[in-house]
Amino acid sequence: MARKNAFYAQSGGVTAVINASAAGVIEAARANKDVIGKVYAGRNGIIGALTEELIDTSKESKSAIEALKYTPGGAFGSCRYKLKDLKTSQREYERLIEVFKAHNIGYFFYNGGGDSADTCLKVSQLSEKMGYPIQAIHVPKTVDNDLPFTDVSPGFGSVAKYTAVSCREAALDVASMCATSTKVFVMEVMGRHAGWIAAAAGLAKEEADDAPHLILFPEIAFDKAAFMKKVEATVKKVGYCVIVVSEGARYEDGTFLADAGTTDAFGHKQLGGVAPVIAQMVKDELGYKYHWAVSDYLQRAARHIGSATDMEQAYAVGRAAVEFAVAGKNAVMPTVERKKTKKYSWTIGEAPLKKVANVEKAMPRKFISKDGFGITPSAREYLLPLIGGESYPPYKDGLPQFAKLKLVPVAKKLNDVFEV
Amino acid sequence: MARKNAFYAQSGGVTAVINASAAGVIEAARANKDVIGKVYAGRNGIIGALTEELIDTSKESKSAIEALKYTPGGAFGSCRYKLKDLKTSQREYERLIEVFKAHNIGYFFYNGGGDSADTCLKVSQLSEKMGYPIQAIHVPKTVDNDLPFTDVSPGFGSVAKYTAVSCREAALDVASMCATSTKVFVMEVMGRHAGWIAAAAGLAKEEADDAPHLILFPEIAFDKAAFMKKVEATVKKVGYCVIVVSEGARYEDGTFLADAGTTDAFGHKQLGGVAPVIAQMVKDELGYKYHWAVSDYLQRAARHIGSATDMEQAYAVGRAAVEFAVAGKNAVMPTVERKKTKKYSWTIGEAPLKKVANVEKAMPRKFISKDGFGITPSAREYLLPLIGGESYPPYKDGLPQFAKLKLVPVAKKLNDVFEV
Numbered sequence: 001m002a003r004k005n006a007f008y009a010q011s012g013g014v015t016a017v018i019n020a021s022a023a024g025v026i027e028a029a030r031a032n033k034d035v036i037g038k039v040y041a042g043r044n045g046i047i048g049a050l051t052e053e054l055i056d057t058s059k060e061s062k063s064a065i066e067a068l069k070y071t072p073g074g075a076f077g078s079c080r081y082k083l084k085d086l087k088t089s090q091r092e093y094e095r096l097i098e099v100f101k102a103h104n105i106g107y108f109f110y111n112g113g114g115d116s117a118d119t120c121l122k123v124s125q126l127s128e129k130m131g132y133p134i135q136a137i138h139v140p141k142t143v144d145n146d147l148p149f150t151d152v153s154p155g156f157g158s159v160a161k162y163t164a165v166s167c168r169e170a171a172l173d174v175a176s177m178c179a180t181s182t183k184v185f186v187m188e189v190m191g192r193h194a195g196w197i198a199a200a201a202g203l204a205k206e207e208a209d210d211a212p213h214l215i216l217f218p219e220i221a222f223d224k225a226a227f228m229k230k231v232e233a234t235v236k237k238v239g240y241c242v243i244v245v246s247e248g249a250r251y252e253d254g255t256f257l258a259d260a261g262t263t264d265a266f267g268h269k270q271l272g273g274v275a276p277v278i279a280q281m282v283k284d285e286l287g288y289k290y291h292w293a294v295s296d297y298l299q300r301a302a303r304h305i306g307s308a309t310d311m312e313q314a315y316a317v318g319r320a321a322v323e324f325a326v327a328g329k330n331a332v333m334p335t336v337e338r339k340k341t342k343k344y345s346w347t348i349g350e351a352p353l354k355k356v357a358n359v360e361k362a363m364p365r366k367f368i369s370k371d372g373f374g375i376t377p378s379a380r381e382y383l384l385p386l387i388g389g390e391s392y393p394p395y396k397d398g399l400p401q402f403a404k405l406k407l408v409p410v411a412k413k414l415n416d417v418f419e420v
Numbered sequence: 421m422a423r424k425n426a427f428y429a430q431s432g433g434v435t436a437v438i439n440a441s442a443a444g445v446i447e448a449a450r451a452n453k454d455v456i457g458k459v460y461a462g463r464n465g466i467i468g469a470l471t472e473e474l475i476d477t478s479k480e481s482k483s484a485i486e487a488l489k490y491t492p493g494g495a496f497g498s499c500r501y502k503l504k505d506l507k508t509s510q511r512e513y514e515r516l517i518e519v520f521k522a523h524n525i526g527y528f529f530y531n532g533g534g535d536s537a538d539t540c541l542k543v544s545q546l547s548e549k550m551g552y553p554i555q556a557i558h559v560p561k562t563v564d565n566d567l568p569f570t571d572v573s574p575g576f577g578s579v580a581k582y583t584a585v586s587c588r589e590a591a592l593d594v595a596s597m598c599a600t601s602t603k604v605f606v607m608e609v610m611g612r613h614a615g616w617i618a619a620a621a622g623l624a625k626e627e628a629d630d631a632p633h634l635i636l637f638p639e640i641a642f643d644k645a646a647f648m649k650k651v652e653a654t655v656k657k658v659g660y661c662v663i664v665v666s667e668g669a670r671y672e673d674g675t676f677l678a679d680a681g682t683t684d685a686f687g688h689k690q691l692g693g694v695a696p697v698i699a700q701m702v703k704d705e706l707g708y709k710y711h712w713a714v715s716d717y718l719q720r721a722a723r724h725i726g727s728a729t730d731m732e733q734a735y736a737v738g739r740a741a742v743e744f745a746v747a748g749k750n751a752v753m754p755t756v757e758r759k760k761t762k763k764y765s766w767t768i769g770e771a772p773l774k775k776v777a778n779v780e781k782a783m784p785r786k787f788i789s790k791d792g793f794g795i796t797p798s799a800r801e802y803l804l805p806l807i808g809g810e811s812y813p814p815y816k817d818g819l820p821q822f823a824k825l826k827l828v829p830v831a832k833k834l835n836d837v838f839e840v
Contacts (some may be wrong), residue, residue, distance in 0.1 A: 047599060080601050164818075165819065168820065169820070172491065172492050172493030173717045173720065175497075176494030177500070180464070181499070185717060203819065292693075293714055293717060294712070294713055297594065297602075301593040302589060387819070388818045399585065399623065402592065
């Protein structure tokens, strides 16, 4: 087999462990030097391929690549740039092949969610059509946990762990002050379409009266009366109430709670955030003193409390992608497969991109309790192993030491400017 | 010396390490059984003393008390209940002495901030007057870092560490997405009166272009024009801009930015939070896509990323309080004294409550950079050691295992109900 270079790009919202996948790709490629030449990373994701802004990862030291396992964010830059179908985005797809050809790239590793799985598939299809062979492998990643065929999307386990840990901690704070101060604490988490992250907060609960007392899922239409009833009953019984709300929480008609509460008839601008809306609603209805938190990017960047399981899986799918390529595979995605063992264990599986692309995995209704405000034992059984183990970054002077890459650009070979 | 019992109470907003002080008090008392009988904790702070709701800490196991070192929140409950001067609150002070007398309490350990130092002093004064001797020792605690005479207020180091770590992490997320997505990220931190916590975020910065790019302190009147200019210049130079804002950020006239932005002429209710106000202001003026976070209680409960230095100091002031009492001292507070060594080191000092009570330590102006948007090298020199070392709680199944106390009540001896 003639030695070809590889292209790696990060796509969409980043996670606490997407760089662990990058480390997996780069380390596995280095271990297969007879087949794979250099790994070029796209600066700011796929845009870097379109504009021919490639980063030569061979210039990075072994320890710098190792440090990627502990570094949040996207080390090479990511982007939200969706390539559509082959006809609509024909210009972009052809440009990709052109750049790949110019740099002798025969492997395309695309690290992202559902959209990028689709792009990955199309690159593989087009390369066949254009007679320039590219093996396109998708590396799964998303905090949203909505990729199909894989037991979990790498990136989810760490945000889940952050959420469960933070909820348990904050609840202790509220509990200790509730006699004279805050009675209701609202914590907003990510998840516009699915309540996976909100569900993970449920892991904080051990006993019936523990927090979180209510979880608001996007999957369950908000029922204000039932909600208020449960909040009041909780404060009366437990003394305080911790509510976890998904940013995607919505009314029966699909309106987001966040939207409904923060714009008004006078056209005042939306300040955003569903947590303050819920908090104010409780105050208005029940009169309880409240506090609220919106952790936003902090939750998906919180590498300091990363899940060891998640980190290992993110790394493993990166490695597996390269091993698949070396084995001659194309248009596939490595998956995490949960083994049917009593003690949680997993292995790497494989899914064809044709089946993966643009399919969203929803959270099963059986994961949400009957009243719609909590998680079930089966949700707990699924979620708990994903936050297992603590993967701490190294510290110096009290601060985490993250990877510092040289990000050496690859000399351009095409003499044109491609506008994105 | 006749053996007397001790009373311990937590006061005001809790911290990630206030329970480490409780552990210090209880362990030191257990080590001085010849002098100190039982340690009774006030349920919900001083209110527990007034209502005679005492918790018998002698019923707690050695390992449960040890676990307090790793447990956030206030294990016995805290409260916001300010005793005023001896005349105004005469009824309460007398009641305290009455309850202490009934339970043979000769030592009063009060774990709180400036207000509780004052209460502590008054209890000591009144006990003399009433001829019932109480040695009152104040145990310093507050995330606000505003206690005088001590180099640092235990509790501050951990929230400082959380803030610096979270800022560094989130900045990596923003940096990796800024080409096509969020350009401005606003992170709100606690500190209504002083910018200590906001200043700590400045520790995340290593190089000139690192985050945070702007810090908004309560100490510096908000200058919108200068602010916008710097935000725009930062986005143009660095590609993105991370802003840390103290909840106490205010205009020249003293109005909080949070207030100004979230109530309007139509009387629409305040949703709270200065972060969304700043974010929206930037969007309106400069058009940048933004995200914002408000970590609220998460920051002061974040025991999972506690500062080892802070934990050790919180524990040490608890121990020292008991040792002071055993040595016959009264109306004093153990302090953290920074030694004049090259490598950071500290010891326990002592301050008389007469000097401590109701004095607030402000952040020195020399800690804030000339332009008002950053911290100086002298601030860094002061702050950095306080976040030194990682004190991780133990984990099981991916979740931190916090203390579970029995909280056995002490049988009441007074036959009356005291209304608080």
